[in-house]
Amino acid sequence: MPLHFELVTPAALVRSEDVHMVIVPGVDGEFGVLEGHAPFMSTIRDGNVQIVRTPGATPENIAVRGGFAEVGDGGLNVLAEHVEG
Amino acid sequence: MASLKELKGRINSVKSTQKITKAKQMVAAAKLRKAQAAAEAARPYASRLAKVMASLWSKVSGDSAPLLLSGTGEDRRHLMVVANSDKGLAGAFNSNIVRAALSHARRLESEGKSVEFYLIGKKGRAPIKRAFPGQVKNEFDTTEVREPGYGEAERIASELIDMFNAGKFDVAHLYFSTFKSALTQEPTGQQIIPVPTPELDPSVRDSGAVVDYEPDEEAILEELLPRYLKTQIFGALLENNASEQGASMTAMDNATRNAGDLIDDLTIQYNRSRQAAITTELIEIIAGAEAL
Numbered sequence: 001m002p003l004h005f006e007l008v009t010p011a012a013l014v015r016s017e018d019v020h021m022v023i024v025p026g027v028d029g030e031f032g033v034l035e036g037h038a039p040f041m042s043t044i045r046d047g048n049v050q051i052v053r054t055p056g057a058t059p060e061n062i063a064v065r066g067g068f069a070e071v072g073d074g075g076l077n078v079l080a081e082h083v084e085g
Numbered sequence: 086m087a088s089l090k091e092l093k094g095r096i097n098s099v100k101s102t103q104k105i106t107k108a109k110q111m112v113a114a115a116k117l118r119k120a121q122a123a124a125e126a127a128r129p130y131a132s133r134l135a136k137v138m139a140s141l142w143s144k145v146s147g148d149s150a151p152l153l154l155s156g157t158g159e160d161r162r163h164l165m166v167v168a169n170s171d172k173g174l175a176g177a178f179n180s181n182i183v184r185a186a187l188s189h190a191r192r193l194e195s196e197g198k199s200v201e202f203y204l205i206g207k208k209g210r211a212p213i214k215r216a217f218p219g220q221v222k223n224e225f226d227t228t229e230v231r232e233p234g235y236g237e238a239e240r241i242a243s244e245l246i247d248m249f250n251a252g253k254f255d256v257a258h259l260y261f262s263t264f265k266s267a268l269t270q271e272p273t274g275q276q277i278i279p280v281p282t283p284e285l286d287p288s289v290r291d292s293g294a295v296v297d298y299e300p301d302e303e304a305i306l307e308e309l310l311p312r313y314l315k316t317q318i319f320g321a322l323l324e325n326n327a328s329e330q331g332a333s334m335t336a337m338d339n340a341t342r343n344a345g346d347l348i349d350d351l352t353i354q355y356n357r358s359r360q361a362a363i364t365t366e367l368i369e370i371i372a373g374a375e376a377l
Contacts, residue, residue, distance in 0.1 A: 009130060043300070043308050066312065068305075
């Protein structure tokens, strides 16, 4: 059950892939998104988005600034103004 | 008639001009490809953000809407944000944008509204200052910037938002050139503040599912509005850059061709004069020989 995850910045489409889970640092606390998550929108505080490719794998960190997350039918979209790493 | 030496000099000078225009054309072609790729890369972000904005729009009711969205409630002071390039050699690229902005500004003034200008790039400065002296309030210098990046868009947007919050204007319009193809660029004007409702693409309408918002719709909208503005300005800068290169390429192609025609004409003229000179000389010799 992969989750489709896209990370987009104004300059480029940084990631577009199927992963197991993504942990997003929302303004009101971190939340993990798995496949089949309910529709959800949240602004993100500056910090690391953690991508877990397979269950139990070590998460990959991507630092984002000025972000926004949207969970819908198409999976998880993270829009970020700046991405490092 | 010009002397042979003069003609030769003119042919050579046109030839060296042709070399310059040809080089500039090739540079523009290479840059155009890059600019188009950059514009393409920016599209996913812009379209997703517009989608999110559109779906938030319908949720936030009129009264609680942030100022950037609802406006000051007046429609008196207009700010024209005009994006130009820093370099010429691009045909009518800059003057087309300026003309579109000026005609809109005149229309607004005839309706009794006050108009001020915010200029991006330096090529629009002179004609706008001539037409509306003293009304250019701010300029954004891009001479140091080789390719427009998100950083510039961010700085422009935050300056505009500061001016708006300080109550310096009611409505802002953005003027730039939309890239249609290397041959056609269209000067475009659009309102950016108050932020207009993005067009809802019927295919991306809500699926009807209940969406959770964190913190809440208004807070998210408040955060996203400045970002939306930045994205729009960024998009305009990219379009403008691609248009500039396209216009430059076309203009330089024409110039190269014109120079070629001119060289041909001058060469024919040169050969004719040379022939005439030779003929005269021969006639003189023959006439001299006959006289003996």
